[in-house]
Amino acid sequence: MTAAFPSTAPRLGLYPVVDSVEWIARLLEAGVRTIQLRIKDCEDHEVEEAVREAIALGKQYRARLFINDYWRLAIRYNAYGVHLGQEDLDVADLEAIRQAGLRLGLSTHDDAELDRALALRPSYIALGHIFPTQTKEMPSEPQGIAELTRHLARLEGISTVAIGGISLARAPEVLATGVGSIAVVSAITQAPDWLAATKELLALTEPTVTA
Ligand SMILES: Cc1ncc(COP(=O)(O)OP(=O)(O)O)c(N)n1
Ligand SMILES: Cc1ncsc1CCOP(=O)(O)O
Numbered sequence: 130m131t132a133a134f135p136s137t138a139p140r141l142g143l144y145p146v147v148d149s150v151e152w153i154a155r156l157l158e159a160g161v162r163t164i165q166l167r168i169k170d171c172e173d174h175e176v177e178e179a180v181r182e183a184i185a186l187g188k189q190y191r192a193r194l195f196i197n198d199y200w201r202l203a204i205r206y207n208a209y210g211v212h213l214g215q216e217d218l219d220v221a222d223l224e225a226i227r228q229a230g231l232r233l234g235l236s237t238h239d240d241a242e243l244d245r246a247l248a249l250r251p252s253y254i255a256l257g258h259i260f261p262t263q264t265k266e267m268p269s270e271p272q273g274i275a276e277l278t279r280h281l282a283r284l285e286g287i288s289t290v291a292i293g294g295i296s297l298a299r300a301p302e303v304l305a306t307g308v309g310s311i312a313v314v315s316a317i318t319q320a321p322d323w324l325a326a327t328k329e330l331l332a333l334t335e336p337t338v339t340a
């Protein structure tokens with residue numbers, strides 16, 4: 130049987146996905162504890178400094194900092210984890226990521242991709258896109274709440290993340306499915322007041338414990 134990747138928190142809560150060290154710094158300062166650096170379509174050497182700085186910030190704030198795509202740099206600078214999509218899986222050295230002790234998050238869009246992801250025993254499984262999104266061109270249709278719920282039934286005991294078109298207004302219905310985390314880009318980066326949006330999303334995902 131394939132060895133599992135290291136576990137992460139069962140519920141990752143609010144998971145902003147951002148494209149700069151500046152966003153990483155301001156969101157960690159705002160209280161976010163799961164976050165991803167996602168810079169697209171660069172060579173490793175072009176993003177190396179940003180990846181190094183983001184990972185250092187993640188450690189400083191004791192946060193779960195995932196690096197999207199650049200798995201070699203994530204290993205070099207000892208990130209908390211790496212996020213990979215299905216196409217990334219065709220080229221990444223998963224054994225090197227596992228040997229380095231990094232967590233692994235995987236994207237899925239349908240049952241076949243879920244089968245493939247489950248076989249790899251990642252740290253979390255992302256499901257998307259849930260709603261239409263302007264942030265990334267998607268070849269598939271949005272899966273919606275009913276399909277998300279159906280997929281979650283296969284994922285008992287696995288850390289799960291929903292992504293795609295999740296606005297502040299839609300977050301409650303997504304969280305009501307029982308998914309462990311909501312990953313968001315524009316709900317924060319395009320918000321008229323990013324700090325207010327972040328605080329509201331944090332409150333939704335991390336309800337205060339009552340005695
Ligand atoms: C949490 C999370 N879920 C999905 C993705 C998308 O990853 P991928 O399919 O590899 O697409 P790109 O982000 O690389 O364009 C993600 N980054 N994070
Ligand atoms: C990176 C990614 N992967 C699937 S949807 C998406 C973008 C999500 O962005 P938004 O939260 O703005 O819809």
Ligand SMILES: [Mg+2]
Pocket residue numbers: 197198212213214217
């Ligand atoms: Mg990718």
